[in-house]
Amino acid sequence: MNYRKNFELWLNDKRLCQEGVAELKAVEDDVKAIEYRFGGELEFGTAGMRGIIGYGMNMMNIYTVMRATQGLSEFIKSLGKEACGRGVVISYDTRRKSAEFAKAAASVLAKNGIKAYLFDKVHPVPMLSYAVRYLHTVAGIMITASHNPKEYNGYKVYGEDGAQMSPEDTAEVVGYIEKITDYLSVTGEENSPLILPVPADVDTTYIEEISKLSLSPAAVKKCGKDLKLVYTPVHGSGYVPVTTILKKLGINVTVVKEQAEPDTEFSTVKVPNPEFKETLSMGIDLANEIRADVVFGTDPDSDRLGVAVKNGKGEFVALTGNQVGILLLDYILTRLQEENALPANAAVVKSFVSTGMAKPICDKAGVALFETPVGFKFIGEKIKQWEQDGSHSFVFGFEESCGYLRGTHARDKDAVVASMLCAEMVCYYTYIGKTVWQRLQELYKMYGYVLDVNVSTQYSGLNAMKEMNAVVDGLKKITVRELADFPVVATRDYSADVRTETATGKKEPLGIPKCNCVYYELQGGSFVCIRPSGTEPKLKVYYSVRAGDECEAECKLIELKAAVANLLAGEH
DSSP states (O other): HHHHHHHHHEEEEEEEEOHHHHHHTTTTTTTHHHHHSSOOOOOOTTEEEEEBBSSSSTSSHHHHHHHHHHHHHHHHHHHHHHHHHHHHOOOOOSSHHHHHHHHHHHHHHHHHHEEEEOOOOOOHHHHHHHHHHHHOOOOEEEOOTTTTTTTEEEEEEEEETBBBOOHHHHHHHHHHHTTOOOGGOOOOOOTTTTEEOOOOOOHHHHHHHHTOOOHHHHHHHTTTTTEEEEEEOOSSHHHHHHHHHHHOOOTOOOGGGTTOOTTTTTTTTTEEEETGGGGGGGHHHHHHHHHOSSEEEEEETOOOOOEEEEOOOEEEEEEHHHHHHHHHHHHHHHHHHHHTOOOOTTEEEEEETTTTHHHHHHHHHTOOOEOOSSSHHHHHHHHHHHHHHHHEEEEEEEEEEEHHHHHHHHSSOOOHHHHHHHHHHHHHHHHOOOOOEEEEEHHHHHHHHHEEEEEEEOSSSSHHHHHHHHHHHHHSSSOOOOTEEHHHHHEEEEETTTEEEEOOOEEOOOOSOOHHHHHHHEEEEEEEEEEESSSSHHHHHHHHEEESSSSHHHHHHHHHHHHHHEEHTOOO
């Protein structure tokens, strides 16, 4: 691709906005910047598109947003007039340009004769997913880059079931997008009567729906008013819905004031990702000051929940996504069993990189456990499948990256309902005379200690994705029999849908959607999984280490990391 030519075409195009002209003129002598902006195109995949905000074909800007929306419009028009009449609902978070991109998307839809419901202020991912289902729209658009750094924004598309659009439909949308070679040619109709506000009852009915999922009203009634909960929305879209549901339940919540208001720069955190303890640091400081019991934090689009609780020494510890996942899983199944409300065909879904502790917990409760590739859309697909065939009843789904869902009101991660459940879980354990930390230790004693850690290696440049995929592809060509002192029981190649036993060479299908990933099953129930991220230029390595206790697990993890480093360096 001739990036210099593309740069000149954009710069000299009279349709380019003044902001774009100024930005491109500022980099016209920077060869690397021009190559990055115009040496490729921002890819549109099953997770939509995500990139650094700026002008160029490989950046998030109003032109790439309008082009993507025109492609989506062509897809919707191919479905017929009824689909156009049902329309699309659009939401956005607190990132830079989010509101502008949302309005631009609505204008393009309207220009194409498609109804567009546009939220009048920021709303999180789960409420967008809910709105798609509530309004019976044919699709949804969420403007967000989730937990990525402040420089990023993104564009996610949802299908009519409220889950992220299926790979099959996405492929059709991409086909339409790729036909649009003139990025600046797409126009919209800003003042169209087809652009409508989202009805106010979407907000109220969403809160009503998730409040029905409460499992411990008696415990909340007794302990909620005395519980001291600190919450930070980290300048994101979670503030209103999270505080609303907690107050509705009667939970005492204190908000971190410095992080309550929207801030496009996310100036109080390095990265607005509640997976990191540093992101919760202001909340933890406030919690120590007021002697609070628990700390919650949500990311900008409020689909991820970070949690910090006091350990046995009274110190706040940030729980991992896996730890919160197994605590919620155990709590939900326990309470449903205690109330005789657990369906006979109950099922739980998790990504295959999430903790192996989910299986023994489900086994004890007699609940089926299903695994999916990384990406909550696959969990959403399971829910849809079970609603259609009646084979199972969805109880809970989670991913290690702090994503959780209970209920079928939405089909994506929901930090609002997760906040409610975690808050009442704290009340429940207080009610029966223990802490969340104590329950976590009990689970380790019952099922064995598991240390789950993931490590990311950052890539950069236009070829980042190609380089990451090449690393994984290289691993598929070799047989790994041992990692550190762990014999490799079997290797899973998810791109080929095959599991190969190391000792016998026996092969069997995995039976889940394909993705580029290598997974090593280790003796004793541990595993290592290596995959490129689908949303950012990072190669991710997931470690799950089973051991007798934390100390043993930590030692084994060190050895395992060294072995994997050698493997990735080609020393095998």
